[in-house]
Amino acid sequence: MATTALPGTGLLKGLGVTIKHLFKRPSTLMYPHERSDLAPRTRGVIALMDENCTVCMLCSRECPDWFIYIESHKETVPPAKEGGRARTRNVLDRFAIDFSLCMYCGICVEVCPFDALWWSPEFEYSEYSMDGLLHEMDKLREWADTVPAPPPLEEGALMPAEVADAIAKAEKDRELEAAKQEEAVQAKAAPEEAAGPKQGKAATKDFEVKAGEIDQETFDKLIAEGKSERIARSKAKAAYVKKEKARMRAEAEAAEAAAPAAPAPKPAEIHVEAGQIDQETFDKLIAEGKPERMARAKAKAAYVKKEKARLRAEAEAAEPAAATGSTEATEAATATEPAAVDAPAEAAEPAEPAKKLSDMHVEGTGEIDQEVFDKLIAEGKSERIARSKAKAAWIKKRKQQMLDEEGGA
Numbered sequence: 001m002a003t004t005a006l007p008g009t010g011l012l013k014g015l016g017v018t019i020k021h022l023f024k025r026p027s028t029l030m031y032p033h034e035r036s037d038l039a040p041r042t043r044g045v046i047a048l049m050d051e052n053c054t055v056c057m058l059c060s061r062e063c064p065d066w067f068i069y070i071e072s073h074k075e076t077v078p079p080a081k082e083g084g085r086a087r088t089r090n091v092l093d094r095f096a097i098d099f100s101l102c103m104y105c106g107i108c109v110e111v112c113p114f115d116a117l118w119w120s121p122e123f124e125y126s127e128y129s130m131d132g133l134l135h136e137m138d139k140l141r142e143w144a145d146t147v148p149a150p151p152p153l154e155e156g157a158l159m160p161a162e163v164a165d166a167i168a169k170a171e172k173d174r175e176l177e178a179a180k181q182e183e184a185v186q187a188k189a190a191p192e193e194a195a196g197p198k199q200g201k202a203a204t205k206d207f208e209v210k211a212g213e214i215d216q217e218t219f220d221k222l223i224a225e226g227k228s229e230r231i232a233r234s235k236a237k238a239a240y241v242k243k244e245k246a247r248m249r250a251e252a253e254a255a256e257a258a259a260p261a262a263p264a265p266k267p268a269e270i271h272v273e274a275g276q277i278d279q280e281t282f283d284k285l286i287a288e289g290k291p292e293r294m295a296r297a298k299a300k301a302a303y304v305k306k307e308k309a310r311l312r313a314e315a316e317a318a319e320p321a322a323a324t325g326s327t328e329a330t331e332a333a334t335a336t337e338p339a340a341v342d343a344p345a346e347a348a349e350p351a352e353p354a355k356k357l358s359d360m361h362v363e364g365t366g367e368i369d370q371e372v373f374d375k376l377i378a379e380g381k382s383e384r385i386a387r388s389k390a391k392a393a394w395i396k397k398r399k400q401q402m403l404d405e406e407g408g409a
């Protein structure tokens with residue numbers, strides 16, 4: 001038989017619950033006057049660190065709603081190393097996310113291989129119009145400031161490889177900067193070095209210095225400044241290498257200064273005004289059926305070559321006369337002048353190809369100029385380069401010899 005509850009029991013139970021909750025902390029907050037602490041991984045808004053973005057388009061392709069808009073252009077950047085090839089890279093022009101369509105799945109943040117996208121716990125970006133929910137690059141960049149820092153590593157955990165790399169790189173950059181500053185100070189102290197390497201002399205970097213030694217003075221100074229032993233040692237090593245190179249360079253310069261006077265100028269050192277063409281070459285090429293543009297370019301080059309050879313021959317002829325200071329040479333030169341005035345046609349003839357080195361033909365049989373070869377090897381040039389230059393020097397010498405013999409005959 002069912003028992004009937006006393007009248008008013010339900011009311012008392014209800015009052016009991018009310019009274020119990022009167023003395024408990026409420027589980028709601030008076031938002032927006034009060035705010036709860038959000039979890040660090042809260043999916044509030046997506047932030048963009050545009051400096052990390054390589055425009056790989058992965059996020060855009062993986063987004064289920066296809067509304068990450070990316071625009072970019074290509075730019076050519078100089079090679080990373082001297083002598084390398086120029087590279088192209090993508091430059092980000094536009095990156096936009098339409099939060100009116102985003103379903104906060106987080107796929108884009110997960111797939112980005114370059115950590116360019118991050119979740120920020122900020123969620124207060126409601127708008128009266130849907131257009132306002134299209135966040136462009138600058139807005140997404142602003143959200144990056146609200147991304148919480150990652151939690152600290154657990155005790156004994158290994159540092160992430162990229163963080164360790166970044167720290168090592170920053171340290172290396174600092175050392176390089178310090179070395180540069182030190183170099184600048186040394187260059188100021190040695191004005192002859194600050195003036196830059198003279199033509200034909202080896203640059204400081206061309207000297208080989210045995211690694212492993214340290215500059216004790218620098219080491220002691222850095223240790224006294226409170227630097228760690230590892231840093232002090234590496235900087236002291238760099239200082240030692242630099243000092244040694246400077247010393248070797250000074251020695252090389254002193255030895256060079258004591259060497260005999262420089263030889264006659266090379267054809268490459270003689271300056272010839274461009275623009276003229278060698279008519280003979282031009283006519284010959286045109287007769288051979290070459291296009292005019294090519295014939296003109298080749299004739300220009302031929303003119304410059306011939307002129308250089310002529311100027312060089314003149315400089316070489318003038319050199320012995322200047323060295324001996326003989327009056328005979330001066331007289332001979334002055335004696336030819338009136339003849340040139342009287343008979344210009346005859347005077348023009350001696351300047352004909354007979355005196356030009358470029359007109360002489362020497363069969364290359366593999367001989368080299370041993371002196372040039374030894375000099376280049378001593379300067380640290382590779383054997384291949386030294387051999388080819390020494391061959392060229394031998395041919396030039398031989399041509400000069402033949403020219404002299406012709407002149408004598």
Ligand code: SF4
Nearest residue numbers: 063102103105106108
């Ligand atoms: S979080 Fe939004 S933007 Fe990112 S992939 Fe998902 S839907 Fe696309």
Ligand code: SF4
Nearest residue numbers: 053054056057059112
């Ligand atoms: S996946 Fe990352 S790097 Fe690639 S385009 Fe998207 S944001 Fe840029």
